[in-house]
Amino acid sequence: MGLLSLAIWVPIAFGVLLLAFGRDDRANLVRWTALIGALVSFAVTVPLYTRFELGTASMQFVEKFSWIQRFNVNYHLGVDGLSLWMVLLTSFITVIVVISAWQVITERVNQYMGAFLILSGFMIGVFAALDGILFYVFFEATLIPMYLIIGIWGGPNKIYAAFKFFLYTLLGSLLMLVALIYLYNKSGGSFDILSWHRLPLAGGAQTFLFFAFFAAFAVKVPMWPVHTWLPDVHVEAPTGGSAVLAAIMLKLGAYGFLRFSMPIAPDASREWAWLMIALSLIAVIYVGLVALVQRDMKKLVAYSSVAHMGFVTLGFFIFNELGVSGGIVQMVAHGFVSAAMFLGIGVLYDRVHSREIAAYGGVVNTMPKFAAFALLFAMANCGLPGTAGFVGEWMVILGAVKANFWIGLGAATALIFGAAYTLWMYKRVYLGPVGNDHVKELKDLNAREFLMMSLLAIAVLWMGLYPKPFTDVMDASVGNLLQHVAKSKLP
């Protein structure tokens, strides 16, 4: 078995094992098994980085077997600079999520942990798949565990949120399925994504494909105006669900643009870039303003996710090296930062059982250690230099200015809104005198929470201070992608 297969199937195998554990009387055993499973899964992905060959845009760690002969579908895996960090991010966040749920989830622990491990395997599958159907299978399969996670362990309005999440994203991806089958027939019977990249396509066909993929990926990212499911779902999802959703699942959509829309329909991508840029700018500016007026912390972070993902899509569709690399860096950075933000809210919610900003005030007085971490992540969320959030946004803005000054200016103003809503929330929740009795009784982080926060803090600072390992990996692939997109595929 190759490394990528292990990265996919080890967490799934552990997840299935956990499901077989049965009832909650062995909850601690379940937790330790889940942690071991997550750590092993992470350990399996580390060699992907250490053995990754820099300076080449070709796929690495390739595995290819015939899977469904009838439709010439292959079990075809591989990673390049665009996907490598997403695989590592996924396995890393899964470890964090398992730790975060340790004492919080007490009912049906085995199903909770199992669902997250299986989900982790599916998501790695999405990033590693090089066959259209394999990609689609993993992409859709992620809906099942997430639906159950939201519906079983979610908040009071969980059922609405679970259905909204499922049906909204299913609608988009079904259109993508039609596009995949269309490409299969156009390419003379192949689901190989890399050969689709080279397939000449007429203008009309490219436009159709571009919008079919757009339906799937824009909903997932989510881009304005199809972002409305995200705040509802984030509010109701359990902490771990929100973290995985924001940190990884949104990236499935962004990654789809890189792997499908841009290289398969480059002419349509260039033709419609204005639309993508416009939607991204609206997400960055307008949704940023919407975030400003939220009273619910989770909703605020959810809107801030939409705004940050707007930077990602903006970076992709200005078609220059800085923009695309910046977008990918931003994907990884947002993975760390948004997970940290949601887990931080989870820490407070576990103690006070409220997500309202007004229910807090002066938390720094009773939880100084936690407030310090929260400050770091808040700064990263506003894009302070030295944190992960800075690198990606800065690259995207530079790229945008190169492409068009006004786009760059629009994106840059968004940084101000980002700082405004994040810091204002920080001020209202953490600073000032102790707000009420609940806050007075708060206990600071325990060892488990401290560990979880530290891991994320290290990641955020490392990426902010020394982003070279991240950008080195993607350079060759981004260059290759841009060359590819620049060439017309019209027959």
Added chain:
Amino acid sequence: MIDKLSWMAIYPEVVLLVMACIIALVDLSTTGARRTRTYILTLLTLAVVAFLTGMAAVHGQTVYGFGGMVVSDPMGNWLKCFASVALMVTLVYGRPYAADRGMLRGGEMFTLSMFSLLGMFVMISGSNFLLIYLGLELLTLSSYALVALRRENAVASEAAMKYFVLGAMASGFLLYGMSMMYGATGSLDINEVFKAVASRKVDHQVLVFGLVFIVAGLAFKVGAAPFHMWVPDVYQGAPTAITLVIGAAPELAAFAIIIRMLVEGLLPLAIDWQQMLAVLAVASLVVGNLAAIAQTNLKRMLAYSTIAQMGFMLLGLVAGVVNGNTYNAQFAYSASMFYVITYVLTTLASFGIILLLAREGFESEEITDLAGLNQRSPLYAGVMAVAMFSLAGLPPLVGFYAKLAVLQALIASGQAIYIGLAVFAVIMSLIGAFYYLRIVKVMYFDAPVTATTVSAPRDVRFVLTLNGALILILGIVPGGLMTLCAQAIVATLAN
């Protein structure tokens, strides 16, 4: 003159018939409340028959017997094999339920089921309109009696009556259509009919007139809208074990006669019947999916879901012949075959759960009866969830590949109208996802009404787990079954 080959073509049917009679006799001396002896003998017989047909299918030969009256080809043999297995599973699930409701005072349930299977076999083997009709009547007559097996139960009797009246009408349609074909072509033999129609010397108007009746009759049998009215009432009214007898294996036989009559017999008229099937498919998708949303009764909801699923299956048959070219036929028909087989597999699992949850004096029929099943039994909730996600067409479950194959057949035709149909089907399956998800929601998100754990006899537990696992396993490695369907259809088309 009857030669040896003729017997080769029908020996599974002979075994089945002889054993059905023997079991009916043996049952006279059986007294146990659960009819264990009859049960085991029936299962053994079905296993032997499944084995025989399976071996014949693997062998892959096409044998005509009795002067072209019957045919034994890979497609037919596989369908027979799966039908036997499906009936075995049905009987395993249904026995405790039937015993609790006094349906096993005699062994009729087993013998009638075997006769209904014999009817299916004759339908599948028949290469002659009349023989197909006889098989169909054997199947439906056994089914009427099975539905009426709980004669003291008013709902069941009503369902039996409805089923009989509407079923008889459908048979009448079919017979009328066949007589028109006979009148036009002068033969009941399917191959002869094909030659006559292909020669284009036959009056096209008479043929199409007959075709309308045949398609209507077939639509009745598979439960496609607008001929679906009996499906919800019979599914709901019949004792659940019997619902499964008439709802699972017979779909395979119905698929077989569609292929035999429309493809093997009337392929030159494809342009006409494809249009009719397209209309039926669209109507079924709309009626089935929309009506299913409004149901509170689980069996009724699954009945509407069946209508929708059959609509999807029919879509595969629509795209076989494009502009008189049959290059797409093998993809289209094998997609439908794969669809119907996987549909039966998932139906068995979902009704298995309903049967399992029903207790003595309690029918687990309402959707709310599933509430909190995950807390009562994670295993069975998992099986049901897998079945529902599969019916909704979600990967990595087998239902996804069934839908994928049908959509691929539609899109491969390259016709704008078929691509439009594919997009329509996709939108309908999104609506369908809603009510399947609702079942999952009730099982996983709602609190249970009773805290009792679910217990099942060992055989039921084993088969049900296997059934659920198979939906998942076939979802991970669907290639084998797909190839099997493709080879079977290619062999059938070659004749």
